[in-house]
Amino acid sequence: MTITQTDPVNAGQTFRDTAPVLRVENLTRIFGPGCPDCVARTGPEAETNTCPTCGSVVACADVSFELRPGRTIGIVGESGSGKTTALRCLYGDLAPTSGRAYLSVYRDGERDIFEADPQDRRRIRNFHLGMVYQNPSQGLNLLISSGGNVAERLLAAEWRKVAAIRDRAAGLLGRMEIPVSRMDEIPANFSGGMQQRVQVAKALANGPVVVLLDEMTSGLDVSVQAGVLDLMQDIQRQEQVAMVVVSHDLGVVRLLCERTLVMKNGRVVEAGVTDQILEDPHHPYTQLLVSSVNM
């Protein structure tokens, strides 16, 4: 399925002239041996992501979207719809089964980052991407200091001056409302909300063009969620960083994302401007999703 990215809000304005920072085409990841039927026999119509022929899981298939500089796109969908898998493929944790992705900062956006050799792929991730994982223990080393966690990204991006690294880490942690006095403490001692804020500081450290955020608030108390979302809105206003925000919470997406993809059984079933999707959902699944929450 191809999603046409016409933008009724910004049509004809400068927005259209800006090249996307990230362009994803037909991203597909199959877990299992795979067979010629896998994609055809799975998806929302089949109401499953498991291929009846070979038993493979089509975690995501034909996911396509574009992201413009400094913009935020949301991905919503039920548990198991393939959101995390898509993010992990983009970040380089997983190799996709097929599909292409282009980043403006890698060879002028003309070369598929999935085709990059392992060393280039690692450099793309270290210099140009950031990721916040659903579970802080995936994104942080809980046994090295929170400053050290942020430093890891800077070191990966070849910062080689300890004083500068500490300044930058202190600045980012302070920005995320982690007291600088706790910078040399291990995040294992921190609350869940603090750990997620350390993750955000870490993800932003190297000045990435795109940050991928996976359910960053779902493990948090509602009151704590609000604080983290406030901080994310500040970041959006102040940084030139584009974001992909994965959530199963439509409220989070409405707050942070101009545009949204809706996923079900590994496919994108609807894509467009977030407010339009929420007001006038087309796909029956989206209608169900919207009606089931009290917006």
Add this chain to the structure above:
Amino acid sequence: MTATVTNPVSTDQQAEALPGYNYAFLDEISKKAIRRSLLKAVALPGYQVPFGSRELPIARGWGTGGLQITLALIGAGDTVKVIDQGEDDSVNAVNIRRLVERTAPDVTTTTETGTATIIQTRHRVPEQPLREDQILVLQVPLPEPLRLVERREAETRRMHGEADYSRMWVALYEDIVQNGRLTRAAGYPALVNGRHVMTPSPIPRWDLPQLHMSQHLSLFGAGREKRIYAVPPLTSVVPLSFEDYPFTIEQFGDRACARCGSTTSFLVAIPNEDGSVEYSCSDSDWCYSRIDAQEHGTA
């Protein structure tokens, strides 16, 4: 000794030295396999090449990795020196030298750094800079520099493959945060040829600059872990460090060797019976040749 044997194979004459064993102990097929791994190691500086480590009449962990390299390389006309922590006459060095002498009768052994063609060593690099016609073979107990930060072999291999050394750097950063300086003493990690991080084996930091853009070839062998790696001549070996916390070598202040008076060599402390401490060169050939030269008035 005849210099005509260019491609050493087992002959009756050689077998006399240690009956029942092949020239240089290892069979020719094993030696060839090791030399092939060595060529690959030279082509990929700092990259750990797996090799089929053979059994030797010396326990693993006692230099069998280095010894296999030495045995695979030696042939007629070679002169071999073996040192352990800088000394030629330690039991371990003597045993290895004796094995070479008994299994390769056309190879000479020496204690002189300058006349050796192959120097096998544990934990030191000779003070005297080596020439392009010399090969340094280092015994390596633990070849994987990333083992400190990652236990899983598949993961360390991936990290090398992607040149993903950030966790190594974080360990150094945390060292500075906690201790105010880089505390790692022996086996200091270094980036080889701008690509692979390696451990130089547990040599002191003092020795690391000797491997950088050197004239000689350095070969590293780990018997237990079955890895070979190399630093070819004129190859960069850069210790991992920070602009504001640079790599430094051990400082001996104004101490000098109690035997030869050297102030430019790596010194080891030797306790006297009265409880005082003396310092002397760790490299015994360096020390003795200085004493010799002083006695013969050529110093």
